[in-house]
Amino acid sequence: MKLSNTNQRRIIIEELRKLDTHPTADELYIIVREKIPQISLGTVYRNLELLSKKGQILKLELTGKQKRFDGNIENHYHLRCTKCGRVVDIEIDDMLEIDKKLNELVDRLSLDGYRLELSGICEICKTEK
Amino acid sequence: MKLSNTNQRRIIIEELRKLDTHPTADELYIIVREKIPQISLGTVYRNLELLSKKGQILKLELTGKQKRFDGNIENHYHLRCTKCGRVVDIEIDDMLEIDKKLNELVDRLSLDGYRLELSGICEICKTEK
DNA sequence: TTAAAATTTGATAATAATTACTATTACTCT
DNA sequence: AGAGTAATAGTAATTATTATCAAATTTTAA
Known part of the structure:
Protein backbone atom coordinates (compact mmCIF):
# COMPACT_ATOMS: atom_id res chain seq x y z
CA MET A 1 0.00 0.00 0.00
CA GLY A 71 12.06 11.04 14.37
CA ASN A 72 15.66 9.93 14.57
CA ILE A 73 15.89 6.47 13.04
CA GLU A 74 19.62 6.09 13.49
CA ASN A 75 20.87 3.52 15.95
CA HIS A 76 20.98 5.15 19.37
CA TYR A 77 20.00 4.56 22.97
CA HIS A 78 17.51 5.91 25.41
CA LEU A 79 17.53 6.69 29.08
CA ARG A 80 14.27 6.95 30.92
CA CYS A 81 14.47 9.31 33.85
CA THR A 82 13.13 7.70 37.00
CA LYS A 83 12.35 11.13 38.41
CA CYS A 84 10.66 13.15 35.67
CA GLY A 85 9.79 10.37 33.24
CA ARG A 86 11.51 12.06 30.33
CA VAL A 87 13.14 9.88 27.69
CA VAL A 88 16.48 11.27 26.60
CA ASP A 89 19.06 10.15 24.07
CA ILE A 90 22.21 8.78 25.53
CA GLU A 91 25.56 8.97 23.80
CA ILE A 92 28.26 6.76 25.22
CA ASP A 93 31.29 5.25 23.57
CA ASP A 94 30.81 2.03 25.50
CA MET A 95 27.55 1.52 23.72
CA LEU A 96 29.40 0.74 20.52
CA GLU A 97 31.03 -2.25 22.13
CA ILE A 98 27.86 -3.43 23.81
CA ASP A 99 25.92 -2.93 20.61
CA LYS A 100 28.48 -5.01 18.74
CA LYS A 101 28.21 -7.86 21.23
CA LEU A 102 24.45 -7.77 21.17
CA ASN A 103 24.39 -7.79 17.40
CA GLU A 104 26.73 -10.77 17.34
CA LEU A 105 24.36 -12.54 19.68
CA VAL A 106 21.35 -11.64 17.56
CA ASP A 107 23.11 -12.91 14.44
CA ARG A 108 24.31 -16.13 15.99
CA LEU A 109 20.88 -17.03 17.31
CA SER A 110 19.15 -15.78 14.15
CA LEU A 111 17.07 -13.34 16.13
CA ASP A 112 15.44 -10.16 14.90
CA GLY A 113 16.92 -7.66 17.27
CA TYR A 114 16.92 -6.31 20.74
CA ARG A 115 15.54 -3.45 22.71
CA LEU A 116 17.55 -1.78 25.44
CA GLU A 117 16.37 0.88 27.83
CA LEU A 118 18.54 2.45 30.48
CA SER A 119 16.98 3.99 33.56
CA GLY A 120 18.24 6.56 36.01
CA ILE A 121 18.24 10.26 36.71
CA CYS A 122 18.57 12.43 33.61
CA GLU A 123 20.97 15.38 33.33
CA ILE A 124 18.22 17.93 33.73
CA CYS A 125 17.03 16.46 37.02
CA LYS A 126 20.61 16.07 38.21
CA THR A 127 21.43 19.74 37.77
CA GLU A 128 18.05 20.85 39.12
CA LYS A 129 18.74 19.16 42.42
CA MET B 1 3.06 -1.25 55.08
CA GLY B 71 7.86 -15.64 39.52
CA ASN B 72 11.56 -16.08 38.86
CA ILE B 73 13.32 -13.08 40.32
CA GLU B 74 16.82 -14.21 39.42
CA ASN B 75 18.70 -12.26 36.81
CA HIS B 76 17.77 -13.67 33.43
CA TYR B 77 16.75 -12.59 29.97
CA HIS B 78 13.67 -12.74 27.83
CA LEU B 79 12.96 -13.34 24.20
CA ARG B 80 9.68 -12.17 22.75
CA CYS B 81 8.59 -14.33 19.86
CA THR B 82 7.67 -12.21 16.87
CA LYS B 83 5.41 -14.97 15.60
CA CYS B 84 3.36 -16.21 18.55
CA GLY B 85 3.98 -13.40 21.01
CA ARG B 86 5.16 -15.74 23.74
CA VAL B 87 7.82 -14.52 26.13
CA VAL B 88 10.41 -17.17 26.84
CA ASP B 89 13.48 -17.29 29.03
CA ILE B 90 16.74 -17.26 27.21
CA GLU B 91 19.89 -18.86 28.54
CA ILE B 92 23.08 -17.88 26.82
CA ASP B 93 26.62 -17.77 28.09
CA ASP B 94 27.28 -14.56 26.17
CA MET B 95 24.72 -12.83 28.31
CA LEU B 96 27.07 -12.94 31.27
CA GLU B 97 29.60 -10.85 29.42
CA ILE B 98 27.02 -8.44 28.08
CA ASP B 99 25.42 -8.17 31.48
CA LYS B 100 28.80 -7.37 33.02
CA LYS B 101 29.44 -4.62 30.50
CA LEU B 102 26.01 -3.14 30.98
CA ASN B 103 26.37 -3.17 34.73
CA GLU B 104 29.73 -1.43 34.44
CA LEU B 105 28.05 1.21 32.34
CA VAL B 106 25.20 1.59 34.79
CA ASP B 107 27.68 1.96 37.67
CA ARG B 108 29.91 4.43 35.90
CA LEU B 109 27.01 6.68 34.94
CA SER B 110 25.28 6.19 38.30
CA LEU B 111 22.18 4.86 36.64
CA ASP B 112 19.55 2.61 38.16
CA GLY B 113 19.61 -0.25 35.71
CA TYR B 114 18.66 -1.41 32.29
CA ARG B 115 16.02 -3.42 30.58
CA LEU B 116 16.83 -5.69 27.69
CA GLU B 117 14.42 -7.59 25.49
CA LEU B 118 15.43 -9.83 22.64
CA SER B 119 13.06 -10.51 19.78
CA GLY B 120 12.89 -13.29 17.25
CA ILE B 121 11.28 -16.64 16.58
CA CYS B 122 11.04 -18.85 19.66
CA GLU B 123 12.04 -22.53 19.71
CA ILE B 124 8.44 -23.72 19.66
CA CYS B 125 7.61 -21.77 16.50
CA LYS B 126 10.88 -22.83 14.89
CA THR B 127 10.18 -26.53 15.27
CA GLU B 128 6.51 -26.13 14.36
CA LYS B 129 7.44 -24.73 10.99
C1' DT C 1 -9.31 -14.55 73.54
C1' DT C 2 -11.20 -11.01 72.13
C1' DA C 3 -12.17 -6.55 70.42
C1' DA C 4 -10.38 -2.69 68.00
C1' DA C 5 -7.49 -1.41 64.17
C1' DA C 6 -5.64 -2.34 59.85
C1' DT C 7 -5.69 -4.62 55.62
C1' DT C 8 -7.83 -7.04 51.94
C1' DT C 9 -11.44 -8.62 49.19
C1' DG C 10 -15.16 -8.91 45.47
C1' DA C 11 -17.90 -6.27 42.79
C1' DT C 12 -18.26 -2.66 40.11
C1' DA C 13 -17.29 1.92 38.25
C1' DA C 14 -13.97 4.92 36.28
C1' DT C 15 -10.01 6.11 33.61
C1' DA C 16 -6.57 6.29 30.04
C1' DA C 17 -4.61 4.98 25.84
C1' DT C 18 -5.44 3.32 21.65
C1' DT C 19 -8.09 1.51 17.80
C1' DA C 20 -12.24 1.10 14.89
C1' DC C 21 -15.91 3.08 12.20
C1' DT C 22 -17.87 5.97 8.73
C1' DA C 23 -19.38 9.57 5.84
C1' DT C 24 -16.92 13.04 3.60
C1' DT C 25 -12.84 14.96 1.49
C1' DA C 26 -8.39 14.80 -0.68
C1' DC C 27 -4.95 12.60 -3.48
C1' DT C 28 -3.29 9.97 -7.51
C1' DC C 29 -3.09 8.31 -11.97
C1' DT C 30 -4.29 8.11 -16.48
C1' DA D 1 -11.21 16.01 -15.58
C1' DG D 2 -12.92 11.74 -13.66
C1' DA D 3 -12.58 7.17 -11.73
C1' DG D 4 -10.39 4.85 -8.17
C1' DT D 5 -7.89 4.74 -3.98
C1' DA D 6 -6.46 6.49 0.40
C1' DA D 7 -6.94 9.68 4.23
C1' DT D 8 -9.40 12.70 7.29
C1' DA D 9 -12.32 14.53 11.22
C1' DG D 10 -15.30 13.30 14.44
C1' DT D 11 -16.90 10.06 17.24
C1' DA D 12 -17.77 5.50 19.26
C1' DA D 13 -15.81 1.34 20.93
C1' DT D 14 -12.36 -1.41 23.04
C1' DT D 15 -8.77 -2.85 26.16
C1' DA D 16 -5.94 -2.83 30.02
C1' DT D 17 -5.59 -1.13 34.28
C1' DT D 18 -6.74 1.48 38.44
C1' DA D 19 -9.99 3.36 41.85
C1' DT D 20 -13.82 3.03 45.02
C1' DC D 21 -16.15 1.10 48.80
C1' DA D 22 -18.86 -1.72 51.88
C1' DA D 23 -18.19 -6.15 53.78
C1' DA D 24 -15.02 -9.72 55.22
C1' DT D 25 -10.65 -11.22 56.89
C1' DT D 26 -6.36 -10.75 59.22
C1' DT D 27 -3.42 -8.65 62.58
C1' DT D 28 -2.40 -6.51 66.85
C1' DA D 29 -2.28 -5.89 71.47
C1' DA D 30 -4.72 -5.59 75.83
Whole structure:
Protein backbone atom coordinates (compact mmCIF):
# COMPACT_ATOMS: atom_id res chain seq x y z
CA MET A 1 0.00 0.00 0.00
CA LYS A 2 1.32 3.39 -0.98
CA LEU A 3 1.18 6.41 1.29
CA SER A 4 -0.32 9.55 -0.23
CA ASN A 5 1.09 12.95 0.38
CA THR A 6 -1.17 14.71 2.78
CA ASN A 7 -0.55 17.92 4.59
CA GLN A 8 -1.28 16.25 7.90
CA ARG A 9 1.29 13.52 7.36
CA ARG A 10 3.92 15.98 6.20
CA ILE A 11 3.48 18.22 9.23
CA ILE A 12 3.44 15.28 11.65
CA ILE A 13 6.75 13.95 10.40
CA GLU A 14 8.25 17.45 10.15
CA GLU A 15 7.36 18.39 13.69
CA LEU A 16 8.46 15.04 15.08
CA ARG A 17 11.86 15.42 13.42
CA LYS A 18 12.35 18.80 15.04
CA LEU A 19 12.09 17.24 18.48
CA ASP A 20 14.45 15.13 20.52
CA THR A 21 11.89 14.63 23.29
CA HIS A 22 10.37 11.38 22.00
CA PRO A 23 6.82 12.63 22.35
CA THR A 24 3.74 10.53 22.93
CA ALA A 25 0.96 10.71 20.35
CA ASP A 26 -1.03 13.22 22.37
CA GLU A 27 1.99 15.43 23.00
CA LEU A 28 2.70 15.59 19.30
CA TYR A 29 -1.00 16.20 18.63
CA ILE A 30 -0.81 19.40 20.68
CA ILE A 31 2.23 20.57 18.73
CA VAL A 32 0.81 19.69 15.32
CA ARG A 33 -2.43 21.54 16.09
CA GLU A 34 -0.44 24.79 16.01
CA LYS A 35 -0.04 24.18 12.28
CA ILE A 36 -3.29 22.35 11.54
CA PRO A 37 -5.82 23.27 14.21
CA GLN A 38 -8.57 20.97 12.99
CA ILE A 39 -6.43 17.82 12.88
CA SER A 40 -7.77 14.95 14.95
CA LEU A 41 -5.91 12.83 17.44
CA GLY A 42 -6.83 9.73 15.48
CA THR A 43 -4.98 11.10 12.47
CA VAL A 44 -1.87 11.56 14.56
CA TYR A 45 -2.08 8.02 15.91
CA ARG A 46 -2.78 6.57 12.47
CA ASN A 47 0.09 8.34 10.85
CA LEU A 48 2.61 7.62 13.57
CA GLU A 49 1.71 3.97 13.26
CA LEU A 50 1.99 4.00 9.47
CA LEU A 51 5.22 5.94 9.42
CA SER A 52 6.82 3.61 11.92
CA LYS A 53 5.69 0.61 9.88
CA LYS A 54 7.34 2.18 6.85
CA GLY A 55 10.52 2.76 8.85
CA GLN A 56 10.40 6.53 8.54
CA ILE A 57 10.20 7.02 12.29
CA LEU A 58 10.69 4.86 15.37
CA LYS A 59 7.99 3.65 17.69
CA LEU A 60 9.43 3.28 21.18
CA GLU A 61 7.75 0.82 23.47
CA LEU A 62 9.45 1.67 26.72
CA THR A 63 8.39 1.46 30.34
CA GLY A 64 5.26 3.46 30.96
CA LYS A 65 1.75 3.35 29.64
CA GLN A 66 2.18 5.43 26.55
CA LYS A 67 4.10 4.71 23.40
CA ARG A 68 6.62 7.29 22.29
CA PHE A 69 7.88 8.22 18.88
CA ASP A 70 11.28 9.22 17.59
CA GLY A 71 12.06 11.04 14.37
CA ASN A 72 15.66 9.93 14.57
CA ILE A 73 15.89 6.47 13.04
CA GLU A 74 19.62 6.09 13.49
CA ASN A 75 20.87 3.52 15.95
CA HIS A 76 20.98 5.15 19.37
CA TYR A 77 20.00 4.56 22.97
CA HIS A 78 17.51 5.91 25.41
CA LEU A 79 17.53 6.69 29.08
CA ARG A 80 14.27 6.95 30.92
CA CYS A 81 14.47 9.31 33.85
CA THR A 82 13.13 7.70 37.00
CA LYS A 83 12.35 11.13 38.41
CA CYS A 84 10.66 13.15 35.67
CA GLY A 85 9.79 10.37 33.24
CA ARG A 86 11.51 12.06 30.33
CA VAL A 87 13.14 9.88 27.69
CA VAL A 88 16.48 11.27 26.60
CA ASP A 89 19.06 10.15 24.07
CA ILE A 90 22.21 8.78 25.53
CA GLU A 91 25.56 8.97 23.80
CA ILE A 92 28.26 6.76 25.22
CA ASP A 93 31.29 5.25 23.57
CA ASP A 94 30.81 2.03 25.50
CA MET A 95 27.55 1.52 23.72
CA LEU A 96 29.40 0.74 20.52
CA GLU A 97 31.03 -2.25 22.13
CA ILE A 98 27.86 -3.43 23.81
CA ASP A 99 25.92 -2.93 20.61
CA LYS A 100 28.48 -5.01 18.74
CA LYS A 101 28.21 -7.86 21.23
CA LEU A 102 24.45 -7.77 21.17
CA ASN A 103 24.39 -7.79 17.40
CA GLU A 104 26.73 -10.77 17.34
CA LEU A 105 24.36 -12.54 19.68
CA VAL A 106 21.35 -11.64 17.56
CA ASP A 107 23.11 -12.91 14.44
CA ARG A 108 24.31 -16.13 15.99
CA LEU A 109 20.88 -17.03 17.31
CA SER A 110 19.15 -15.78 14.15
CA LEU A 111 17.07 -13.34 16.13
CA ASP A 112 15.44 -10.16 14.90
CA GLY A 113 16.92 -7.66 17.27
CA TYR A 114 16.92 -6.31 20.74
CA ARG A 115 15.54 -3.45 22.71
CA LEU A 116 17.55 -1.78 25.44
CA GLU A 117 16.37 0.88 27.83
CA LEU A 118 18.54 2.45 30.48
CA SER A 119 16.98 3.99 33.56
CA GLY A 120 18.24 6.56 36.01
CA ILE A 121 18.24 10.26 36.71
CA CYS A 122 18.57 12.43 33.61
CA GLU A 123 20.97 15.38 33.33
CA ILE A 124 18.22 17.93 33.73
CA CYS A 125 17.03 16.46 37.02
CA LYS A 126 20.61 16.07 38.21
CA THR A 127 21.43 19.74 37.77
CA GLU A 128 18.05 20.85 39.12
CA LYS A 129 18.74 19.16 42.42
CA MET B 1 3.06 -1.25 55.08
CA LYS B 2 2.98 -4.92 55.91
CA LEU B 3 1.34 -7.54 53.74
CA SER B 4 -1.18 -9.81 55.42
CA ASN B 5 -1.31 -13.49 54.72
CA THR B 6 -4.34 -14.09 52.62
CA ASN B 7 -5.28 -17.18 50.78
CA GLN B 8 -5.64 -15.23 47.58
CA ARG B 9 -2.15 -13.81 47.80
CA ARG B 10 -0.62 -17.18 48.63
CA ILE B 11 -2.29 -18.92 45.68
CA ILE B 12 -1.39 -16.12 43.28
CA ILE B 13 2.28 -16.33 44.09
CA GLU B 14 2.24 -20.13 44.21
CA GLU B 15 0.66 -20.45 40.79
CA LEU B 16 2.87 -17.80 39.27
CA ARG B 17 5.96 -19.60 40.50
CA LYS B 18 4.85 -22.82 38.86
CA LEU B 19 4.87 -21.13 35.47
CA ASP B 20 7.65 -20.10 33.15
CA THR B 21 5.25 -18.49 30.70
CA HIS B 22 5.34 -14.95 32.13
CA PRO B 23 1.57 -14.64 32.21
CA THR B 24 -0.41 -11.45 31.98
CA ALA B 25 -2.73 -10.60 34.88
CA ASP B 26 -5.78 -11.99 33.13
CA GLU B 27 -4.01 -15.19 32.14
CA LEU B 28 -3.03 -15.79 35.75
CA TYR B 29 -6.55 -14.87 36.84
CA ILE B 30 -7.92 -17.78 34.82
CA ILE B 31 -5.43 -20.16 36.40
CA VAL B 32 -5.99 -18.93 39.94
CA ARG B 33 -9.76 -19.26 39.57
CA GLU B 34 -9.28 -23.05 39.47
CA LYS B 35 -8.26 -22.81 43.10
CA ILE B 36 -10.37 -19.84 44.21
CA PRO B 37 -13.32 -19.56 41.83
CA GLN B 38 -14.75 -16.40 43.37
CA ILE B 39 -11.52 -14.38 43.20
CA SER B 40 -11.77 -11.14 41.29
CA LEU B 41 -9.49 -9.84 38.59
CA GLY B 42 -8.85 -6.74 40.64
CA THR B 43 -7.41 -8.85 43.41
CA VAL B 44 -5.01 -10.45 40.98
CA TYR B 45 -3.90 -7.08 39.62
CA ARG B 46 -3.57 -5.61 43.11
CA ASN B 47 -1.48 -8.48 44.40
CA LEU B 48 0.78 -8.71 41.40
CA GLU B 49 1.48 -5.02 41.78
CA LEU B 50 2.16 -5.33 45.52
CA LEU B 51 4.30 -8.43 45.20
CA SER B 52 6.41 -6.84 42.50
CA LYS B 53 6.86 -3.73 44.63
CA LYS B 54 8.05 -5.98 47.45
CA GLY B 55 10.46 -7.69 45.08
CA GLN B 56 8.84 -11.10 45.44
CA ILE B 57 8.04 -11.30 41.75
CA LEU B 58 9.01 -9.40 38.62
CA LYS B 59 6.81 -7.12 36.62
CA LEU B 60 7.87 -7.22 32.97
CA GLU B 61 7.12 -4.20 30.86
CA LEU B 62 7.96 -5.55 27.45
CA THR B 63 6.68 -4.81 23.98
CA GLY B 64 2.96 -5.34 23.76
CA LYS B 65 -0.02 -3.83 25.47
CA GLN B 66 -0.16 -6.02 28.52
CA LYS B 67 2.23 -6.27 31.41
CA ARG B 68 3.58 -9.69 32.25
CA PHE B 69 4.72 -11.20 35.50
CA ASP B 70 7.53 -13.53 36.38
CA GLY B 71 7.86 -15.64 39.52
CA ASN B 72 11.56 -16.08 38.86
CA ILE B 73 13.32 -13.08 40.32
CA GLU B 74 16.82 -14.21 39.42
CA ASN B 75 18.70 -12.26 36.81
CA HIS B 76 17.77 -13.67 33.43
CA TYR B 77 16.75 -12.59 29.97
CA HIS B 78 13.67 -12.74 27.83
CA LEU B 79 12.96 -13.34 24.20
CA ARG B 80 9.68 -12.17 22.75
CA CYS B 81 8.59 -14.33 19.86
CA THR B 82 7.67 -12.21 16.87
CA LYS B 83 5.41 -14.97 15.60
CA CYS B 84 3.36 -16.21 18.55
CA GLY B 85 3.98 -13.40 21.01
CA ARG B 86 5.16 -15.74 23.74
CA VAL B 87 7.82 -14.52 26.13
CA VAL B 88 10.41 -17.17 26.84
CA ASP B 89 13.48 -17.29 29.03
CA ILE B 90 16.74 -17.26 27.21
CA GLU B 91 19.89 -18.86 28.54
CA ILE B 92 23.08 -17.88 26.82
CA ASP B 93 26.62 -17.77 28.09
CA ASP B 94 27.28 -14.56 26.17
CA MET B 95 24.72 -12.83 28.31
CA LEU B 96 27.07 -12.94 31.27
CA GLU B 97 29.60 -10.85 29.42
CA ILE B 98 27.02 -8.44 28.08
CA ASP B 99 25.42 -8.17 31.48
CA LYS B 100 28.80 -7.37 33.02
CA LYS B 101 29.44 -4.62 30.50
CA LEU B 102 26.01 -3.14 30.98
CA ASN B 103 26.37 -3.17 34.73
CA GLU B 104 29.73 -1.43 34.44
CA LEU B 105 28.05 1.21 32.34
CA VAL B 106 25.20 1.59 34.79
CA ASP B 107 27.68 1.96 37.67
CA ARG B 108 29.91 4.43 35.90
CA LEU B 109 27.01 6.68 34.94
CA SER B 110 25.28 6.19 38.30
CA LEU B 111 22.18 4.86 36.64
CA ASP B 112 19.55 2.61 38.16
CA GLY B 113 19.61 -0.25 35.71
CA TYR B 114 18.66 -1.41 32.29
CA ARG B 115 16.02 -3.42 30.58
CA LEU B 116 16.83 -5.69 27.69
CA GLU B 117 14.42 -7.59 25.49
CA LEU B 118 15.43 -9.83 22.64
CA SER B 119 13.06 -10.51 19.78
CA GLY B 120 12.89 -13.29 17.25
CA ILE B 121 11.28 -16.64 16.58
CA CYS B 122 11.04 -18.85 19.66
CA GLU B 123 12.04 -22.53 19.71
CA ILE B 124 8.44 -23.72 19.66
CA CYS B 125 7.61 -21.77 16.50
CA LYS B 126 10.88 -22.83 14.89
CA THR B 127 10.18 -26.53 15.27
CA GLU B 128 6.51 -26.13 14.36
CA LYS B 129 7.44 -24.73 10.99
C1' DT C 1 -9.31 -14.55 73.54
C1' DT C 2 -11.20 -11.01 72.13
C1' DA C 3 -12.17 -6.55 70.42
C1' DA C 4 -10.38 -2.69 68.00
C1' DA C 5 -7.49 -1.41 64.17
C1' DA C 6 -5.64 -2.34 59.85
C1' DT C 7 -5.69 -4.62 55.62
C1' DT C 8 -7.83 -7.04 51.94
C1' DT C 9 -11.44 -8.62 49.19
C1' DG C 10 -15.16 -8.91 45.47
C1' DA C 11 -17.90 -6.27 42.79
C1' DT C 12 -18.26 -2.66 40.11
C1' DA C 13 -17.29 1.92 38.25
C1' DA C 14 -13.97 4.92 36.28
C1' DT C 15 -10.01 6.11 33.61
C1' DA C 16 -6.57 6.29 30.04
C1' DA C 17 -4.61 4.98 25.84
C1' DT C 18 -5.44 3.32 21.65
C1' DT C 19 -8.09 1.51 17.80
C1' DA C 20 -12.24 1.10 14.89
C1' DC C 21 -15.91 3.08 12.20
C1' DT C 22 -17.87 5.97 8.73
C1' DA C 23 -19.38 9.57 5.84
C1' DT C 24 -16.92 13.04 3.60
C1' DT C 25 -12.84 14.96 1.49
C1' DA C 26 -8.39 14.80 -0.68
C1' DC C 27 -4.95 12.60 -3.48
C1' DT C 28 -3.29 9.97 -7.51
C1' DC C 29 -3.09 8.31 -11.97
C1' DT C 30 -4.29 8.11 -16.48
C1' DA D 1 -11.21 16.01 -15.58
C1' DG D 2 -12.92 11.74 -13.66
C1' DA D 3 -12.58 7.17 -11.73
C1' DG D 4 -10.39 4.85 -8.17
C1' DT D 5 -7.89 4.74 -3.98
C1' DA D 6 -6.46 6.49 0.40
C1' DA D 7 -6.94 9.68 4.23
C1' DT D 8 -9.40 12.70 7.29
C1' DA D 9 -12.32 14.53 11.22
C1' DG D 10 -15.30 13.30 14.44
C1' DT D 11 -16.90 10.06 17.24
C1' DA D 12 -17.77 5.50 19.26
C1' DA D 13 -15.81 1.34 20.93
C1' DT D 14 -12.36 -1.41 23.04
C1' DT D 15 -8.77 -2.85 26.16
C1' DA D 16 -5.94 -2.83 30.02
C1' DT D 17 -5.59 -1.13 34.28
C1' DT D 18 -6.74 1.48 38.44
C1' DA D 19 -9.99 3.36 41.85
C1' DT D 20 -13.82 3.03 45.02
C1' DC D 21 -16.15 1.10 48.80
C1' DA D 22 -18.86 -1.72 51.88
C1' DA D 23 -18.19 -6.15 53.78
C1' DA D 24 -15.02 -9.72 55.22
C1' DT D 25 -10.65 -11.22 56.89
C1' DT D 26 -6.36 -10.75 59.22
C1' DT D 27 -3.42 -8.65 62.58
C1' DT D 28 -2.40 -6.51 66.85
C1' DA D 29 -2.28 -5.89 71.47
C1' DA D 30 -4.72 -5.59 75.83
